[in-house]
Amino acid sequence: MDIKVDRVVDAQGLACPMPIVRTKKAMNELNTGQVLELQATDKGSVADIQAWANSTGHQFLGTKQEGHVYRHYVRKSEPDEVKEEMTFPHTVHNDELERLLNGNTEIRVVDVREPAEYAFGHVKNALNIPLGELEQRLGELIPGSELYIICRTGNRSNLAANLLEEKGFKNIKNVVPGMSQWNGDVERD
Amino acid sequence: MSEETKPTTITRMTPHELTQIVAGHEELFILDVRNETEFNDWKIEGEKIEIINIPYFDLLDGIEPALEQIPDHKRLLVVCAKEGSSQFIGEQIAEAGRENVYYLEGGMKLWSEHLEPVKIGDLMSGGEVYQFVRIGKGCLSYMVVSDGEAVVIDSARMIQPYLDFAQARDVQIKHVLDTHLHADHISGGRELSNVTGAAYWLPPKDADEVTYPYNELVENGDIRIGTGNVNVHPIYTPGHTIGSTSFLIDDQYLLTGDILFIASIGRPDLAGKAEDWVSDLRNSLYELYGGLPEHLIVLPAHFGKVNELDVQGKVWAKLGDLFSTNPGLNIKDETDFRKTVTENLPPQPNAYQEIRQTNMGKINPDEEEQREMEIGPNRCAVHDN
Numbered sequence: 249m250d251i252k253v254d255r256v257v258d259a260q261g262l263a264c265p266m267p268i269v270r271t272k273k274a275m276n277e278l279n280t281g282q283v284l285e286l287q288a289t290d291k292g293s294v295a296d297i298q299a300w301a302n303s304t305g306h307q308f309l310g311t312k313q314e315g316h317v318y319r320h321y322v323r324k325s326e327p328d329e330v331k332e333e334m335t336f337p338h339t340v341h342n343d344e345l346e347r348l349l350n351g352n353t354e355i356r357v358v359d360v361r362e363p364a365e366y367a368f369g370h371v372k373n374a375l376n377i378p379l380g381e382l383e384q385r386l387g388e389l390i391p392g393s394e395l396y397i398i399c400r401t402g403n404r405s406n407l408a409a410n411l412l413e414e415k416g417f418k419n420i421k422n423v424v425p426g427m428s429q430w431n432g433d434v435e436r437d
Numbered sequence: 438m439s440e441e442t443k444p445t446t447i448t449r450m451t452p453h454e455l456t457q458i459v460a461g462h463e464e465l466f467i468l469d470v471r472n473e474t475e476f477n478d479w480k481i482e483g484e485k486i487e488i489i490n491i492p493y494f495d496l497l498d499g500i501e502p503a504l505e506q507i508p509d510h511k512r513l514l515v516v517c518a519k520e521g522s523s524q525f526i527g528e529q530i531a532e533a534g535r536e537n538v539y540y541l542e543g544g545m546k547l548w549s550e551h552l553e554p555v556k557i558g559d560l561m562s563g564g565e566v567y568q569f570v571r572i573g574k575g576c577l578s579y580m581v582v583s584d585g586e587a588v589v590i591d592s593a594r595m596i597q598p599y600l601d602f603a604q605a606r607d608v609q610i611k612h613v614l615d616t617h618l619h620a621d622h623i624s625g626g627r628e629l630s631n632v633t634g635a636a637y638w639l640p641p642k643d644a645d646e647v648t649y650p651y652n653e654l655v656e657n658g659d660i661r662i663g664t665g666n667v668n669v670h671p672i673y674t675p676g677h678t679i680g681s682t683s684f685l686i687d688d689q690y691l692l693t694g695d696i697l698f699i700a701s702i703g704r705p706d707l708a709g710k711a712e713d714w715v716s717d718l719r720n721s722l723y724e725l726y727g728g729l730p731e732h733l734i735v736l737p738a739h740f741g742k743v744n745e746l747d748v749q750g751k752v753w754a755k756l757g758d759l760f761s762t763n764p765g766l767n768i769k770d771e772t773d774f775r776k777t778v779t780e781n782l783p784p785q786p787n788a789y790q791e792i793r794q795t796n797m798g799k800i801n802p803d804e805e806e807q808r809e810m811e812i813g814p815n816r817c818a819v820h821d822n
Binding site: 291292 | 472473474475492493494495497517518519521522525526805809
C-alpha cells in the first residue's frame, strides 16, 4: 500500500552516495513537517538514511521493504524549530488515554500526524487526519462525541484541538506528551 | 553537468596494492566516509596508517571539514562501503587541489573478501606451503602443493582464488579440510569440494549436526598428497570447539586452527561451552603442543593485528618462540587460565550463530546475506585486538 507523502525520490538502481545526495536536494525544497519517501535498491541506504537523518536532525520514520526495493520515510525538521506554547486547556496524559482504551468506553482517537508517521505505529483504531487536512475533513468527526487528539509531541494536536473548538466541537482533549512517548500497544500498517 | 558523469581525477587502489602497503608498513592517510556505526565496528588497520571517519553525507555541503584534517604530504585513500561514495568525495578533494588522492576499488566489501596468497616455504619431500591471507578480516587459509596435487585447509567463502591459484600451477585440489566448524566466517570447503571433486574432511565431533556427507578427520588418519611422500597428520586438539583438530605437515608446519594464534589463544565460548572446554583448551595448548618439537612453524587460522604480518605479509612463528612470547601460553595458574578464557572476552563475531548454522548446512543464505553475515573482524581470540 502506498503511503501518502509530499515528495517521492526515486533512487532505484543508483549506488551510494546518490540516494542520499538526491534525498538531501529534495529535502531542501520541502517545508518543515513535510514527509519524503526515498525509494532505493542499494542496501547501504538502510543504515545511511537513518545516520543521515540523525546527523541532520530530520525525523526518520521507518523503512518498508518490498522485494528488492526499500522505501524510506523521513519527515523534515528544522533544528531551530520553536516549540509552540500549549494553549489548549483540556489535556489528558498518555497513561490516562491508555487506561481508557483498555476499558470498555467507546472513544475516538484522532491522530493528526502525517500518514507516514501514522503508518509506522499508531494507537489502535485511531483515525488519521493530518493537521493540514483537518479543516476539510471535519465531516468525518461526530460533533459532541468525545475526541482525543494525538500527534508526536502534543504540538500539532494542540493546534488541532484549538481548531476543532473554534469550529464548534465540544469534549475535545489534547493527549500529551503524545506518540513519541507512547508505551501502550501500537498498530502498524 | 549531470551528477553521475564527473571526470575521474583520482587513482584507483586495488585491495592487492593496499595489502602491500599494510604489509610493508608504508605510510597512508585514510578518510573513511562510511557511517559511524560501520566505521566503529570495523576499519582498515596498519602500523603506519592514520585513519579518520567523516560520513559522506556530512560532506555533501562541502568537503572543507575533511580538507582541514587531511595532511598535505601524505598519500590519501578515500574508503567507503562499496566505492561510489569514496569516488564522489575523492574527486571533490582532488578538484580542491589535493594530489595523491586514491579510492579503494570495491570498497570495504571487496577488502573484506580479498585473499592474498603468500609462500610460506618448501616441503622437504618436494612441494610448497602457501598461506592465503584474508587481510580485511584476519582469516588465514592454506594450500599445500606437491606433485601436481593440492590440499586446501580452512577455505574462505570465496573459492575462486584457490581455483585460480591451482590452475596457474597446474595442480589438482584433491582434499579440502577444515580444522573445526567455524563461527566467524562461512567455510568455502563444501563448495570447493563440490566444484573440484575433492574429498571434504571435518572433525567428526564438530560435525554432529552437519546435514551433508563428509569424511571424518581422525588422529593418525593421515592424508597423503602427490606421490605420497607429503602427509597431513591430524592431531586432536579440542578447546575452541570440541572437535578442533591441528595438522602437522611434513614434520615442519603445525596448522593450529583457532587453538593457538601468534599473539593470543582461541576462545572456548563460540559454540556455547566455555566452562566445559577450558581444561581441554589448556591441555591442547600446554600438554599437546608443549610436547611437540620447538622448531615447528606455527600457522594459525587467524591473526589479530596487522603487526602480526611479517614484511612479506605472512603470519607465522616458531612454536618454541610462542611458548616464551604468547601470553596465552604463559599462564601458570589454572584458575587464572580459566578466568582469562571465560571472563571479559571480546564481543562475539558478527552473526556467529547464523554462520555456524550455515557451516552445518542447516540454513542456506544467498551470497548477499552471507557477505552481510561476515562483516566485521573475526574475534576468535581471547585477547581483544
